[in-house]
Amino acid sequence: MEYGLIGEKLGHSHSPRIHRLLAGYDYQLRELSPQELPAFLEAGDFRGQNVTIPYKQAVVPYCGALGEGARRIGCVNTLVRRPDGTLFGENTDYAGFRYTLARSGIRPAGRRCLVLGTGGTSLTVTRVLEDLGAASVDRVSRRGALNYETVYQRQDAEIIVNTTPVGMYPNNGGSPLDLSRFPGLRGAADVVYNPLKTAFRLQAEALGIPFAGGFPMLAAQARAAAELFTGRPIPDQRLEEVCREVAGEVTNIVLIGMPGSGKSAVGAALAAALGRELLDSDEEIVRRAGRPIPEIFSREGEARFRALESQVLADLGRRSGVVIATGGGAVLRGENLPLLRQNGRLCRLRRDVSLLPVEGRPISQSCGSLSELERQREPFYAAAADWTVDNNGPLEQTADQILKLFREQGGIL
Secondary structure: OOEEEEEOOOOOOOHHHHHHHHHOOOOEEEEOOOOOHHHHHHHOOOOEEEEOOOOOOOOHHHEEEEOHHHHHHOOOOEEEEOOOOOEEEEOOHHHHHHHHHHHHOOOOEOOEEEEEOOOHHHHHHHHHHHHOOEOEEEEEOOOOOOOOOHHHHOOOOOEEEEOOOOOOOOOOOOOOOOHHHOOOOOEEEEOOOOOOOOHHHHHHHHHOOOEEOHHHHHHHHHHHHHHHHHOOOOOHHHHHHHHHHHHHHHOEEEEEEOOOOOHHHHHHHHHHHHOOOEEEHHHHHHHHHOOOHHHHHHHHHHHHHHHHHHHHHHHHHHOOOOEEEOOOOOOOOOOHHHHHHOOEEEEEEEOOHHHOOOOOOHHHHHOOOHHHHHHHHHHHHHHHOOEEEEOOOOHHHHHHHHHHHHHHHOOOO
């Protein structure tokens, strides 16, 4: 194994794909227990390794030399085997975070900053903010004087960075703070990259606050590591190309719209074109309930159906790199939108009311007027959709339009 990533528990990682696109080498994941770590580091059977939780500080004593960033921060996330067999350690998270701040337009100079968390990544983030001229940088912990209750006294906070795992997959949906309680906030960042849009980030977007996400940081630190591994520079343009390509691969396409607007059929066409799995929320509701949707409505009512729908959307929305076809009322409950947006681009399918079927659709059958139902739902669809595409012609034409939009605008970064 020449290049790769070591950690205690790795799970799924985008790093192999990013490194292969950036530098063309094979990149492997390797889980190591604390007892296995020393032998692995001393064996010398690699040219370069990235290091993640919980070993960023544990590897420091094994390094024959440290780069400037690693020395100043006190933790290492990149190891390079030198010709004499010794290890050189560097902290490329520094370069990654600095890059993602710059690309998002967040400027810490002269601003009061809060860093959530006290682990190794918080040390890196703190150093970057200080080097960029922050007026002050304070770290928030669970038990210190500045904690997640007293932090709301800091009404002067201008930039807040989350370095905790709160909101990270599979525990999606949590946020360490309520950002609306900081009236002077001018920027926010989250090092979490799965989901692509954490609840923390979605808050910032709703408030119109500039945001730096975890995915560009992941790719930018990988670029810095690859340059150390190979000795070859990788330009910003190539880094951005790789960011867009990999983010596009893991971003969901979510179809919304009136009942009968063709979401399942168009979703199947998109899934086939992209080589992805199609997840149909109505089908999953039927599978879990063990009976068809009209029966759920007749026996338990719409409220029970909507509650079950939200449970299903929470599970489907955690997935990445899929196509999701939703029910006609999925966006009516505000709590469902973050579930769909966390990893997805939402596309509304619009079809002429005269073409909408009603068979097997309880709401369509009982509403009295499909035109009136569409009028009532229009504000919800419009507010939720990233794109709107007409589906009045051939299915293939509709799918092609969506694919064009997706390829032009790319995945979530």
